[in-house]
Amino acid sequence: AQTVTQSQPEMSVQEAETVTLSCTYDTSESNYYLFWYKQPPSRQMILVIRQEAYKQQNATENRFSVNFQKAAKSFSLKISDSQLGDTAMYFCAFIHNNAGNMLTFGGGTRLMVKP
C-alpha cells in the first residue's frame, strides 16, 4: 500500500521569507506522480505543483518549487517570498498509473504566514 507522510502538522513563516514543507512517501512503483495541493480557508483544493517521477528536474511554478529525491522518497515544497495569501493547509499527494488514478493524501501541514 502507498502511504504519504507529512511530519510537520503546523508551520509559520514571516512574510517575504522562505519556508520548506516536508513530505515523504512509500511505494514500490517506479512510475508515479506527486502533487502539492493548497487548501485555503475557503476549503477549495487548489493544485500548486506537480512532479512526474521519471523526470529528474525539479518542478517549479513561480514562487513554488520542489526538491524531489526519488531514492529517498522525499518530495518537499519550497515557498519563496511568502505572501499572506499563502496561509493555508498544504497537502502532499501521490498517484501511480496502476491505481486507477486514485490519489493518496498526506495528513497536511497548516502554514501560517505572519506579517
Next chain:
Amino acid sequence: DGGITQSPKYLFRKEGQNVTLSCEQNLNHDAMYWYRQDPGQGLRLIYYSQIVNDFQKGDIAEGYSVSREKKESFPLTVTSAQKNPTAFYLCASSGFQETQYFGPGTRLLVL
C-alpha cells in the same frame, strides 16, 4: 467558464434521511471522484468513476452510493446507513494526464 461545480454549499440531514450531493464538470474529463474530509485531516476516497456507467469503491464507501449516467455528472448519495456523515465533501475530476481538479465542496451537517 470551465470547471467543477458542487451543490449545495451547505446541506443538512435529518436522522434516517438520504441526501444527495451534486457534482458537475464541463472539463470533458473521463474520471470523477468523491472525497470526504473530516476536520483537521486529509482527504479519503469514497468512490470513483473512470467511465460512464462504471464506478468503483474507494477506502470508505460504506453508507454511500453513486451513479454515473452522464460524463458530466457524478452525484453522491449519503444514505441513512452512514452513521457519521458530518464532514466536508469534495468532488474532483481528471483527464488523461492524471492531475485531479477539485470543486468548491459541500459541507454536510446532521440535525
